[in-house]
Each structure stands twice: as structure tokens, then as C-alpha cells.
Amino acid sequence: MxxxxxxxxxxxxxxxxxxxxxxxxxxxxxxxxxxxxxxxxxxxxxxxxxxxxxxxxxxxxxxxxxxxxxxxxxxxxxxxxxxxxxxxxxxxxxxxxxxxxxxxxxxxxxxxxxxxxxxxxxxxxxxxxxxxxxxxxxxxxxxxxxxxxxxxPGVVNAYAKLAIDDYLDEVTSIDIVDINAGSHGRWFSTNFDPEINFREFTGTVYSWQNGNWQTNTMFEVGKTWDLPVVGQQKAYMTGHDEVHSLATNYPQADVRFWMGFGDHYINVFTVLKNLGLLSEQPVKTAEGLEVIPLKVVKAVLPDPSSLAPDYTGKTCIGDLVKGTKDGKPTEVFVYNIADHKDAYNEVGSxxxxxxxxxxxxxxxxxxxxxxxxxxxxxxxxxxxxxxxxxxxxxxxxxxxxxxxxxxxxxxx
Amino acid sequence: MxxxxxxxxxxxxxxxxxxxxxxxxxxxxxxxxxxxxxxxxxxxxxxxxxxxxxxxxxxxxxxxxxxxxxxxxxxxxxxxxxxxxxxxxxxxxxxxxxxxxxxxxxxxxxxxxxxxxxxxxxxxxxxxxxxxxxxxxxxxxxxxxxxxxxxxPGVVNAYAKLAIDDYLDEVTSIDIVDINAGSHGRWFSTNFDPEINFREFTGTVYSWQNGNWQTNTMFEVGKTWDLPVVGQQKAYMTGHDEVHSLATNYPQADVRFWMGFGDHYINVFTVLKNLGLLSEQPVKTAEGLEVIPLKVVKAVLPDPSSLAPDYTGKTCIGDLVKGTKDGKPTEVFVYNIADHKDAYNEVGSxxxxxxxxxxxxxxxxxxxxxxxxxxxxxxxxxxxxxxxxxxxxxxxxxxxxxxxxxxxxxxx
Missing domain, CATH: 3.40.50.720 (NAD(P)-binding Rossmann-like Domain)
Structure with a gap:
């Protein structure tokens, strides 16, 4: 206790x-x-x-x-x-x-x-x-x-454990899918600190497939998912924490993480990244001022905490776990639906x-x-x-x- | 002398x-x-x-x-x-x-x-x-x-004068069309100082039509032109210096300026503008540094003078001037074709x-x-x-x- x-x-x-x-x-x-x-x-x-x-x-x-x-x-x-x-x-x-x-x-x-x-x-x-x-x-x-x-990571790890123990005899793959089908009503905003948000997507995408670490770049591998409540949603393979523990605990399974991104987010991200505006390395303006571009991007974007009052729509996060049960191929999707407005009304976030x-x-x-x-x-x-x-x-x-x-x- | x-x-x-x-x-x-x-x-x-x-x-x-x-x-x-x-x-x-x-x-x-x-x-x-x-x-x-x-402005003003004096009895419209059909081979670059380039397109688009100043926003009015050498090209009504003097000297004519833009340019411009990164007003970073976003964008973009060695293709800039001659509707397109490579070979630009x-x-x-x-x-x-x-x-x-x-x- x-x-x-x-x-x-x-x-x-x-x-x-x-x-x-x-x-x-x-x-x-x-x-x-x-x-x-x-x-x-x-x-x-x-x-x-x-x-x-x-x-x-x-x-x-x-x-x-x-x-x-x-x-x-x-x-x-x-x-x-x-x-x-x-x-x-x-x-x-x-x-x-x-x-x-x-x-x-x-x-x-x-x-x-x-x-x-x-x-x-x-x-x-x-x-x-x-x-x-x-x-x-x-x-x-x-x-x-x-x-x-x-x-x-967290609930999705428990979902994987539940699916493997209760629905399958053997597991062959765990695909975690994170879709935010909500709308904040701004032209563009990140959902949390832009500096941390963009950092997540500028590195290598690791997944565990065929018993080995596979590497890709961000937005290289996309897939359209048909999910409860939120419907058809495009998601992209992304590096994520839980892939690293689940791959260690279930090395026999492919473990991948997919995050939903609209074309608009990808377009804005791509423009900013290709222009060098997501860089953490300082540049010098013509007037001689040293500036880190990413910090200027953060300064012009909405403060993510300001989004909550206007946020509407739902999230769908879950695990599609595949394997065999009684010798037959089986799959189960374990998931949660959350509502932005309900969350704001209850706790102000x-x-x-x-x-x-x-x-x-x-x-x-x-x-x-x-x-x-x-x-x-x-x-x-x-x-x-x-x-x-x-x-x-x-x-x-x-x-x-x-x-x-x-x-x-x-x-x- | x-x-x-x-x-x-x-x-x-x-x-x-x-x-x-x-x-x-x-x-x-x-x-x-x-x-x-x-x-x-x-x-x-x-x-x-x-x-x-x-x-x-x-x-x-x-x-x-x-x-x-x-x-x-x-x-x-x-x-x-x-x-x-x-x-x-x-x-x-x-x-x-x-x-x-x-x-x-x-x-x-x-x-x-x-x-x-x-x-x-x-x-x-x-x-x-x-x-x-x-x-x-x-x-x-x-x-x-x-x-x-x-x-x-400049040569196109002389073109208008030539067309009106030598080809028409009465002028009804002057449309100046500026197409750069060249390619610099970079992911994105402006062709001259990004600060001046973007400033040109963030304000109101003024044109002179029906004897009055008309206002539009950038990329609001587009038109596909079929031009000598460069062929079919999409151009957008843009505010430009010469509209202001030609409208004063020829108030009886509609005076418009059209600049060619590819979808890629428009996309990058739109992202930067909507995020507030083209603003000439300073913002403050989380660390308290005052920065003018447009000057940071300028700092990350290629130096336009660095484009010349790789630039290929041609420009077509001219005036479509309409009116009447001997009582009949008449139009003439006065124009120049320039070649990026030839320019570079001759003068290094x-x-x-x-x-x-x-x-x-x-x-x-x-x-x-x-x-x-x-x-x-x-x-x-x-x-x-x-x-x-x-x-x-x-x-x-x-x-x-x-x-x-x-x-x-x-x-x-």
C-alpha cells in the first residue's frame, strides 16, 4: 500500500x-x-x-x-x-x-x-x-x-498483452495506430510544444520486422486504415517508444507504430523542413542576428494550450494484433475512442x-x-x-x- | 551630354x-x-x-x-x-x-x-x-x-507606349505578363532578394479597371496564357509598380499585371504566409529574442545570386495591349524572350x-x-x-x- x-x-x-x-x-x-x-x-x-x-x-x-x-x-x-x-x-x-x-x-x-x-x-x-x-x-x-x-506508450502495451494472452495462441504482428481525427480550427498548429513535436519526426523511423530493426524516413511508409468511429484514415510509420519494448518482449512478432497525419500537416512540415526552418542550428540574418529557425517557427505558431477550448472531434488509438488461434489466422483490434470536447469539459485539456x-x-x-x-x-x-x-x-x-x-x- | x-x-x-x-x-x-x-x-x-x-x-x-x-x-x-x-x-x-x-x-x-x-x-x-x-x-x-x-517596370512601360502610339487609335486595356519558364534546380528559391520578393505578394493586389482601383488578394485571380516560346503558362494578377504610373497616364484603359507562378511556389508562399513567417513585424521567441520572421526566412533560403550557374530555360515578358484601330477591335502583344544560360555566359547572372x-x-x-x-x-x-x-x-x-x-x- x-x-x-x-x-x-x-x-x-x-x-x-x-x-x-x-x-x-x-x-x-x-x-x-x-x-x-x-x-x-x-x-x-x-x-x-x-x-x-x-x-x-x-x-x-x-x-x-x-x-x-x-x-x-x-x-x-x-x-x-x-x-x-x-x-x-x-x-x-x-x-x-x-x-x-x-x-x-x-x-x-x-x-x-x-x-x-x-x-x-x-x-x-x-x-x-x-x-x-x-x-x-x-x-x-x-x-x-x-x-x-x-x-x-502505455495503454497500447497493455492492449498488446491482452490481445496476445486472451485472443491468440501465437502472435505474428503488433501494429499500433494513433489517429487524431479532431480539429482545432486553426490553419495549422501542433498539438504539443512545436519544438518537441517536430523533433519527433526529423530522425530515423525504427520498426521491428522479420526479427530485425528496419529503418525508414518519416512519411516514407504510409497506409490507409479503416477504423471504428473515425473511419478511413491515412497513417505513416513512425518511430515510437513502445516499439522498442514490445520488440524485446515479443521478438517473434513484427512491431510497428503508425501515426495519422493529414496531407496538410505533411505539407507544412515538408515545406518547413526542406527550407531549413526546422533546424536547431543557428543561422545569421543579413543584419547579423543569430537565430535558431525552429525557435522562430515555434514563436509564430499557436500556443498548443490555447487550442483546447475550440477542439472538437475524436481520437482513435489501438492495436491491431495478428497471429493464430486454434491453428487459424486470427486478428483483433483493441482500441479506445476519446472525445476532445468531453476532455475539455471534464478537466480543461x-x-x-x-x-x-x-x-x-x-x-x-x-x-x-x-x-x-x-x-x-x-x-x-x-x-x-x-x-x-x-x-x-x-x-x-x-x-x-x-x-x-x-x-x-x-x-x- | x-x-x-x-x-x-x-x-x-x-x-x-x-x-x-x-x-x-x-x-x-x-x-x-x-x-x-x-x-x-x-x-x-x-x-x-x-x-x-x-x-x-x-x-x-x-x-x-x-x-x-x-x-x-x-x-x-x-x-x-x-x-x-x-x-x-x-x-x-x-x-x-x-x-x-x-x-x-x-x-x-x-x-x-x-x-x-x-x-x-x-x-x-x-x-x-x-x-x-x-x-x-x-x-x-x-x-x-x-x-x-x-x-x-521599365521596358514594359515603353512597350505600352509603343503599342498605343503605333498600333492603336484607342487603348482599352494593358495586360503586362511576366513569365519565368526557367528552372534553377533548387527545392525552392526566390529569384531575387526573398525579403523584397515576398513583400511584393503579401499586400493587397491593386489593378486599374473600369476607371477605378480594384483590390484583390494574391493568387485570387489566375489566368492561363498562351505565349510565344514558353507556351501555356498560368499567371496571377499581382500588384506591380507600373500599374500605378500607366493607370495615371492611360486612365481610360484597364491596367493589370500578371506574374507566372508554379503550384510549388504558391504552396511554399502560402505555408510561410499563413504561419506568419513572412511578417515584417517582430515576434519574440520563448527565450526572449526579438526577431523579424521574414528576415529568418531570407537567411535560410538560397542566395539568389548563387542560382545563376545552374539556371536554364527562358523568360517571356510582354504587354498585351488591346483597343481599336480604324474602328475595329485590335490587339498586339509586344514582348521579349531572354535565356538564363545566355545571360550567365555573358555577364555571370x-x-x-x-x-x-x-x-x-x-x-x-x-x-x-x-x-x-x-x-x-x-x-x-x-x-x-x-x-x-x-x-x-x-x-x-x-x-x-x-x-x-x-x-x-x-x-x-
Missing amino acids: KRNVLIIGAGGVAQVVAHKCAQNNDVLGDIHIASRTSAKCDAIIDSIREKSSLKTDGVLAAHALDAMDSAAVAQLIRDTGVQIVINVGSPFVNMTVLEACIETGTAYMDTAIHEDPTKICETPPWYGNYEWQRRDRCAKTGTTAILGIGFD QGISYTAGVPPVAAAMLIANGTWDTGTMVNVEELDPKPFLTLLDQIGLPTRVKDANGDRPWNA | KRNVLIIGAGGVAQVVAHKCAQNNDVLGDIHIASRTSAKCDAIIDSIREKSSLKTDGVLAAHALDAMDSAAVAQLIRDTGVQIVINVGSPFVNMTVLEACIETGTAYMDTAIHEDPTKICETPPWYGNYEWQRRDRCAKTGTTAILGIGFD QGISYTAGVPPVAAAMLIANGTWDTGTMVNVEELDPKPFLTLLDQIGLPTRVKDANGDRPWNA
């Missing part, structure tokens, strides 16, 4: 995490929010109070924290007495926060793989570069660390933040009640998915399956 | 002007080239020496000059003893250079309308905002000032620079021999076009006409 949560970060996802923790503070206990700018934490707390999201009276506090400073993180853990850390800060801080959790024996969670700000797209499997090098120390100290527990922020709270509740308090480092597909998906059904992200027997709730 | 020329500017057009002045220095006398960076003037001089362009031995000198400083321009005019200034610097310096010419009684020419760097697209007629306000002072001081004597840079040299020769030494301020359609077109035939930009009687040299 663990209680009291420290949320690290104060962006759109942190806003969702905080609201959901508040809605379940009878289970989770005290809620602390820490980021470099404590005013951003205060704004989240104001929003929780405004929506009366706290289930029971309890601690709700903001802290200024430099999460790159491991000792400062450990000190805040000790000062607040938290036993669970949900790290939804920048992926650059993952390892300093994890180290503080190992040092203090606190349960750790994050939603994205660690990144070194100076490197784009490291060697696969990505988890091997930082996270898994600390697995033995987690086991030795009994530290629970759940890696990548957002939606993708759009759907992209909502799908990423709800799952770590479900995981925190499973750590709190002991179900997922593993005392070691795991990726999500190494855990029992059923209590997790059951909880997600209850707190806003219901799971459905579609196969030869129809389209229905997963546990119908 | 005037002699000795000061060229202001050291870009691609200045390179052409300098070469052409050198080829005709028996008429023009000393040649001085001045720009903010005298090394750029030196490079032009090196290129003239390399191609042995000087017709006779003579002065060929580089100068560092801030052309925004009218007193400095006047001083350089006095120091060098020049009587003719060909201003092919940035359009931001036109008025300071013109003032220096008025002060010293030196003949003045430019190839584009004056621009205030902080304003885009002023009220029509554009010449009324700056140039024509100085017409009386030119007349009073006997200062020859020929406005807009590149190709367009591409065709766009060539067509802009040769005409002011022809005009300088006509000022030198007294033919066009007006002693006042004029737009090109107010001058006799014939000696000008005759000279252009000889120095690289031959004129042709196409009408019901066929397609032939204008003076055949």
Missing part, C-alpha cells in the same frame, strides 16, 4: 493527471505538483478548485523544482512524504527523477522515453540506452518503476493530453492498492492488463475490441 | 548593370560601384576584368557607401564626378539617393518603387507616396529622374537579373547622348520608346511584336 503523489511537470498532460488524482484522492492521498515555474502549478490547482475535482478534502500543493537536479527531487520526496511519483515533465528529466526515486524507494512512472537534448533518435532499443541500465538497481532496492504509462494523462493515474491507483506495486522496473506489457483496463473503463478511457465476433467492450 | 556612372548596389542586377556599362564605357565613361559592403563591389569588378568586359580602358572603382545617408551619396557623387546614378540597391534607399541626385543635379534612375521598410503595400498610386512628391523639385533643378527603368539590369544601361546611354536627358522626373511611358527599344535590340534584349499580321521583330 502506497499513498501520496508527486506530479512532476505542469503542462497539458500534468493538468489532466492532477485533475484525475484529485478525483481519486480518497485512494491516492496528498497531491503535490512541482515544476520549474510554480505559478504553472498554481494555475492547475486553481483549475482543480474551480471544477471542485477533489473527491475528499486533502492536501493539494504547488512546488518550484528543478527536476534536472536529482538531489532536489529526492529532498522534495522526503519533505512531502510522497510514495508515488508521476513524472510528466520534459523527457529530458526522466533519469534524474528516476534516480531520486531509486534513492528514496519511491514508486516511479513516466509517459515517454528519456531523451538527451543534444541527440535526436538514438540506437534501438531506445530503453536500453538509459532506462534498462537501471533495472537491476530498481530490483535490488525494491523500487517500483513503470516505464511509459501514458496512452502510447484537449483529448491528446487526456489520453496521455489518465493512464498514469490508473496505474498510481493500482500501485496504491498493491496490484501493480512490482518492486522492480517494468514496461507495461509485463504487467497484468486486466485490473488496469477495468480501472480505465471507470475513469474515462474505456477499451473496446473488434474482431471476427464483432465490435464490443473488451470485457463484455 | 552626361558621362560617368555611379552604380548603387552590388547584387545580381548590379552585376549585370556593371558588365553592360563596361561593355559601353566608350559612351558612359568612368564606372563606380558602391554598396554597404565594398567587397561585393570588388567581386563584380573582378568578374568584369575576368570576362574582359571593358570596351576601352577606363576607371572601374568600388566604394563602400551607406545609401540611406543622403549626404554620403551626394559626397560620393561629387568625389567621383559622376553625372548619372543607376540605383539598383534595395528599394528602401531610393529617396535618399534621389535627394542626393537632386542636390547635385545628377541624373537618377531606379528599377523599383520606393519602399518604407515598415510598410507593406501603400495606397495607390504608389508613385504618389514618395516619387511624384519630388517631381516639381526635379523640374525646378533640371534633374533628370527616370523612375522604374528595369524590365517590369541569371535571366531575371539580366532583364532588369540591361534596360537602365540603355537608358544611361540615352541620357549620355542627350536623347532621354529630360531635366525632369518621368515614368518610362512618358518618353519616346523607339531609341530605347532600338538600343535594347543591340545590347541584348530584342523586342518582338505579335498581332494579326504575325510574330516578328518590332521594327521589321
Whole structure:
């Protein structure tokens, strides 16, 4: 049994995490929010109070924290007495926060793989570069660390595990498909920090196929999917965290990640990239001013947090898992549909933040009640998915399956 | 009789002007080239020496000059003893250079309308905002000032005058069409200074129709033209300098300007414009740096002068002038075809620079021999076009006409 949560970060996802923790503070206990700018934490707390999201009276506090400073993180853990850390800060801080959790024996969670700000797209499997090098120390100290527990990675890893265990005898492929069929009503905007968003697509696309790492470039491999609710959608093979753990746990299967992009996004991205406007290297204007083009692009684009009030439409994220059952080829699509407007009405964030922020709270509740308090480092597909998906059904992200027997709730 | 020329500017057009002045220095006398960076003037001089362009031995000198400083321009005019200034610097310096010419009684020419760097697209007629306000002072001081004597504006104004005087009794419309059917082989580039190029298309498109100024947006009105040599080409109604003087001199005619654009150019332009990257207003990056987006776009794009060696294909620029002759509807297309490769071989610049840079040299020769030494301020359609077109035939930009009687040299 663990209680009291420290949320690290104060962006759109942190806003969702905080609201959901508040809605379940009878289970989770005290809620602390820490980021470099404590005013951003205060704004989240104001929003929780405004929506009366706290289930029971309890601690709700903001802290200024430099999460790159491991000792400062450990000190805040000790000062607040938290036993669970949900790290939804920048992926650059993952390892300093994890180290503080190992040092203090606190349960750790994050939603994205660690990144070194100076490197784009490291060697696969990505988890091997930082996270898994600390697995033995987690086991030795009994530290629970759940890696990548957002939606993708996170829920989609649980979907893969569910499909493989319950619907197949043997797995041959896992295709994760992430479609945002919503509309923000702007001519163009990224859904999160443009600098981080564009960074994701300027490197090599890794996939696991035929027992080997395959490399492609972004937008090189596209495929039109016909999906529930959102219909026909074009998606492109993209490098993504969960490909790296699923390929390690299911090396016999092809593992690919597909992200939906409209032609408009691709066109804008292509123009900016080909002109050199996505470069992180400074250029000099005719007047002699040194400027990083990507930072100017970020400056002219809409602030992603400004999109939520006007966002409409739905997301569809799921796993198409193929293999054999009773000797016959079988496939199942395990998925969730989320609605941008519903998310905004409930927690003041759009759907992209909502799908990423709800799952770590479900995981925190499973750590709190002991179900997922593993005392070691795991990726999500190494855990029992059923209590997790059951909880997600209850707190806003219901799971459905579609196969030869129809389209229905997963546990119908 | 005037002699000795000061060229202001050291870009691609200045390179052409300098070469052409050198080829005709028996008429023009000393040649001085001045720009903010005298090394750029030196490079032009090196290129003239390399191609042995000087017709006779003579002065060929580089100068560092801030052309925004009218007193400095006047001083350089006095120091060098020049009587003719060909201003092919940035359009931001036109008025300071013109003032220096008025002060010293030196003949003045430019190839584009004056621009205030902080304003885009002023009220029509554009010449009324700056140039024509100085017409009386030119007349009073006997200062020859020929406005807009590149190709367009410039040669196309002479084409209009020729067509109206020699081919029609009454004029009803003047459509100027500028097609660059060449290829520079880059993913994207503007053909001259990107800042000036994009500025031309971000404002209101003014045309003169039915005796009034009409307004449209860029790329709103497109039309496919079937032209000599370059064939079928899509062009869009664009605001342009010569519309403003021709509409004043021929208010009875519709006056429109059409510029050819490929879909690729339009796409890149549209993305940059809609994102706000063509703005001349500063934005602030997350790090607090104030930057003008358009200047960053300029910094990442190819230097237009670097395109020349690889440029292939032809330009077609001309006037379709309609009206009546002997009571019957009549039309004539007066035009020039230029070749990018030929231009590069002759003067080391591409065709766009060539067509802009040769005409002011022809005009300088006509000022030198007294033919066009007006002693006042004029737009090109107010001058006799014939000696000008005759000279252009000889120095690289031959004129042709196409009408019901066929397609032939204008003076055949």
C-alpha cells in the first residue's frame, strides 16, 4: 500500500493527471505538483478548485523544482512524504527523477522515453540506452518503476498483452495506430510544444520486422486504415517508444507504430523542413542576428494550450494484433475512442493530453492498492492488463475490441 | 551630354548593370560601384576584368557607401564626378539617393518603387507616396529622374507606349505578363532578394479597371496564357509598380499585371504566409529574442545570386495591349524572350537579373547622348520608346511584336 503523489511537470498532460488524482484522492492521498515555474502549478490547482475535482478534502500543493537536479527531487520526496511519483515533465528529466526515486524507494512512472537534448533518435532499443541500465538497481532496492504509462506508450502495451494472452495462441504482428481525427480550427498548429513535436519526426523511423530493426524516413511508409468511429484514415510509420519494448518482449512478432497525419500537416512540415526552418542550428540574418529557425517557427505558431477550448472531434488509438488461434489466422483490434470536447469539459485539456494523462493515474491507483506495486522496473506489457483496463473503463478511457465476433467492450 | 556612372548596389542586377556599362564605357565613361559592403563591389569588378568586359580602358572603382545617408551619396557623387546614378540597391534607399541626385543635379534612375521598410503595400498610386512628391523639385533643378527603368517596370512601360502610339487609335486595356519558364534546380528559391520578393505578394493586389482601383488578394485571380516560346503558362494578377504610373497616364484603359507562378511556389508562399513567417513585424521567441520572421526566412533560403550557374530555360515578358484601330477591335502583344544560360555566359547572372539590369544601361546611354536627358522626373511611358527599344535590340534584349499580321521583330 502506497499513498501520496508527486506530479512532476505542469503542462497539458500534468493538468489532466492532477485533475484525475484529485478525483481519486480518497485512494491516492496528498497531491503535490512541482515544476520549474510554480505559478504553472498554481494555475492547475486553481483549475482543480474551480471544477471542485477533489473527491475528499486533502492536501493539494504547488512546488518550484528543478527536476534536472536529482538531489532536489529526492529532498522534495522526503519533505512531502510522497510514495508515488508521476513524472510528466520534459523527457529530458526522466533519469534524474528516476534516480531520486531509486534513492528514496519511491514508486516511479513516466509517459515517454528519456531523451538527451543534444541527440535526436538514438540506437534501438531506445530503453536500453538509459532506462534498462537501471533495472537491476530498481530490483535490488525494491523500487517500483513503470516505464511509459501514458496512452502510447502505455495503454497500447497493455492492449498488446491482452490481445496476445486472451485472443491468440501465437502472435505474428503488433501494429499500433494513433489517429487524431479532431480539429482545432486553426490553419495549422501542433498539438504539443512545436519544438518537441517536430523533433519527433526529423530522425530515423525504427520498426521491428522479420526479427530485425528496419529503418525508414518519416512519411516514407504510409497506409490507409479503416477504423471504428473515425473511419478511413491515412497513417505513416513512425518511430515510437513502445516499439522498442514490445520488440524485446515479443521478438517473434513484427512491431510497428503508425501515426495519422493529414496531407496538410505533411505539407507544412515538408515545406518547413526542406527550407531549413526546422533546424536547431543557428543561422545569421543579413543584419547579423543569430537565430535558431525552429525557435522562430515555434514563436509564430499557436500556443498548443490555447487550442483546447475550440477542439472538437475524436481520437482513435489501438492495436491491431495478428497471429493464430486454434491453428487459424486470427486478428483483433483493441482500441479506445476519446472525445476532445468531453476532455475539455471534464478537466480543461484537449483529448491528446487526456489520453496521455489518465493512464498514469490508473496505474498510481493500482500501485496504491498493491496490484501493480512490482518492486522492480517494468514496461507495461509485463504487467497484468486486466485490473488496469477495468480501472480505465471507470475513469474515462474505456477499451473496446473488434474482431471476427464483432465490435464490443473488451470485457463484455 | 552626361558621362560617368555611379552604380548603387552590388547584387545580381548590379552585376549585370556593371558588365553592360563596361561593355559601353566608350559612351558612359568612368564606372563606380558602391554598396554597404565594398567587397561585393570588388567581386563584380573582378568578374568584369575576368570576362574582359571593358570596351576601352577606363576607371572601374568600388566604394563602400551607406545609401540611406543622403549626404554620403551626394559626397560620393561629387568625389567621383559622376553625372548619372543607376540605383539598383534595395528599394528602401531610393529617396535618399534621389535627394542626393537632386542636390547635385545628377541624373537618377531606379528599377523599383520606393519602399518604407515598415510598410507593406501603400495606397495607390504608389508613385504618389514618395516619387511624384519630388517631381516639381526635379523640374525646378533640371534633374533628370527616370523612375522604374528595369524590365517590369521599365521596358514594359515603353512597350505600352509603343503599342498605343503605333498600333492603336484607342487603348482599352494593358495586360503586362511576366513569365519565368526557367528552372534553377533548387527545392525552392526566390529569384531575387526573398525579403523584397515576398513583400511584393503579401499586400493587397491593386489593378486599374473600369476607371477605378480594384483590390484583390494574391493568387485570387489566375489566368492561363498562351505565349510565344514558353507556351501555356498560368499567371496571377499581382500588384506591380507600373500599374500605378500607366493607370495615371492611360486612365481610360484597364491596367493589370500578371506574374507566372508554379503550384510549388504558391504552396511554399502560402505555408510561410499563413504561419506568419513572412511578417515584417517582430515576434519574440520563448527565450526572449526579438526577431523579424521574414528576415529568418531570407537567411535560410538560397542566395539568389548563387542560382545563376545552374539556371536554364527562358523568360517571356510582354504587354498585351488591346483597343481599336480604324474602328475595329485590335490587339498586339509586344514582348521579349531572354535565356538564363545566355545571360550567365555573358555577364555571370541569371535571366531575371539580366532583364532588369540591361534596360537602365540603355537608358544611361540615352541620357549620355542627350536623347532621354529630360531635366525632369518621368515614368518610362512618358518618353519616346523607339531609341530605347532600338538600343535594347543591340545590347541584348530584342523586342518582338505579335498581332494579326504575325510574330516578328518590332521594327521589321
